Amino acid sequence: MRQPHPTRRSLVAAGAALALPGTVLAQAKAPLVGPLAPNPQAFRQAMEQFIGKARPQADGLLLDVPVLADNPSGVPVKVKITLPITEQDWCEEIIVLAELNPSPLACRLQFTAAAGTAEASVRLRLAQSQTVHALARMKSGKVLATKQAVTVAASGCGM
Template identity: 55%
Template sequence: MSGRPDADTASSPSLRAQPGTVHDRGRRSLLAAGAVAAGATLALPLRALAQASSTAGVLSPEVLAKRQAEMLLAHPDAVQNVITAFVDGRTPSAKGLLLDVAMLADNPSAVPVRVSVDPSLITESNWCEELIILAEKNPIPLACRMYFTPLAGVAEAAVRVRLARSQAIHALARMKDGQILEARRDVTVAASGCGM
């Protein structure tokens, strides 16, 4: 026996609610209450519903579109805050970091970005510890952060970044000795890749 009731016993009349029993009356009163609630909701005048909507904080389509556009813009200080925290008071060097990205991005949803530290700067005692890539006009400018160890031997990475619009891409690398390397490249996109 499988522990399941036979098809005959599951559908037997003795297990179903019989008309006039307690189970049948409970089910019928529940259905009646649901019908009354649905009818009462439909019976509300449309004017009352419109007043409730306007007082409940519903935004007009114009205001909603403006707020959504503002949310998709990067905060003006966001990129500078990330850069300031990364450099930690040091002056970045414009030499030693190669940022390879096309000037014109055909597909803004997946822009290939390749970053590498000059191999002549990497020694047994000095290597790239951390590398970040920023897209300055994206809603969240920090596109990626990578950490390296001396066992890597090289510090290079290839990623694809989604871009909201034409903007500058920044790459920053922190060496073990504290030196900061920086590279920047402007990219023009054909269309938005961040939902705009």
């Protein structure tokens, strides 16, 4: 049997082996830096810009995200307003934010009273395990907010 290279470490699973250089293993454990790093300033700015002076309330907005994402390139997310939609008060806009992605604003959805409902399903690419936030702005000025922690099973965002 051939001995592995002294600067390489091997991963063995189900009869298959993968040899990785020590530098790759060290990089995998290192925190993200550069353009793929989380951008907390952009996250805070997006939250503040959407909320404005309103006080977010937790009731009325449903966020359905799996607790464990086995495919970080396509995490299913469903957002739904559970408050009654009327001609006087409807959901104008919903945003979904991925807190630790390099670009936290994952999607922005706009609605009119004619829609009759405010719900959408999207797939997000998550860079790492993190919290996904959903915010909704009603015509009355009320802001709804909810969040869900998601554990990513593998590296996402093409990393």
